[in-house]
Amino acid sequence: MNKGARISIVLVSAAVAVGLILFGIFGYLRTYPPTVVFTPSPTQPHTVDVTLQVEGAVGTGPHPNWVGWYAKDAQGKWVRTTLYQVPEKTYVHVTVYEYDSGGPLRNPYWGKITGTVGNDAVLNGKKVSVLDAAEGNGIGHTMVAPALNLSVPMWGLSGTEKTFCQSGPCTLANAHNTETFTFYTGNHPHNYRWQCFIPCGAGFLNGNGGPMAETGYMAGFWKVVA
Numbered sequence: 001m002n003k004g005a006r007i008s009i010v011l012v013s014a015a016v017a018v019g020l021i022l023f024g025i026f027g028y029l030r031t032y033p034p035t036v037v038f039t040p041s042p043t044q045p046h047t048v049d050v051t052l053q054v055e056g057a058v059g060t061g062p063h064p065n066w067v068g069w070y071a072k073d074a075q076g077k078w079v080r081t082t083l084y085q086v087p088e089k090t091y092v093h094v095t096v097y098e099y100d101s102g103g104p105l106r107n108p109y110w111g112k113i114t115g116t117v118g119n120d121a122v123l124n125g126k127k128v129s130v131l132d133a134a135e136g137n138g139i140g141h142t143m144v145a146p147a148l149n150l151s152v153p154m155w156g157l158s159g160t161e162k163t164f165c166q167s168g169p170c171t172l173a174n175a176h177n178t179e180t181f182t183f184y185t186g187n188h189p190h191n192y193r194w195q196c197f198i199p200c201g202a203g204f205l206n207g208n209g210g211p212m213a214e215t216g217y218m219a220g221f222w223k224v225v226a
């Protein structure tokens, strides 16, 4: 083989290798974090059940010490993500297990529950329309999707609970608050951005960096599809 042919082989091989690496990287970026898909059961059209948990340390991935959310997938497995796909024209019954400590709100308005059916939620079996962050252990996190007018605060725990979850995914054996609420996904497909409004990114400027700024931790999308 002459020199020119050998150089060509080396260059083509290098280009293929670079191409494969980029394909892998962009494929990863396209699918990370994963989207959990929620579909109605045949007997209950226009209704889906979504079960989430939120904790002080996700315990996995590149930032195990960051606050973040998990969703239970169709197989019952907890997936660390903030991307949730639901159908349009559907009532979404959300159950959130809150495992993190709480504190006062920077704006008491965020304690108000809006955008849910009835503008209320059920917290540990009791109907609530506003959570007073000055009471108890305050608010841990919030689920806010502005374009859906959805805003639901999550009651925090005391960090000194004996069974306080140190690292996720947490289990129901850990201390937790259970909050349920229902919202309507609207009549059209749309990606609704949501985030937690707490500034819970401890250790970052004003609590707003790190997990507050990253999909998969405290920000995500409700992906409403046809």
Ligand SMILES: [Cu+2]
Binding pocket: 067, 140, 141, 142, 196, 197, 198, 199, 200, 218
């Ligand atoms: Cu938060």
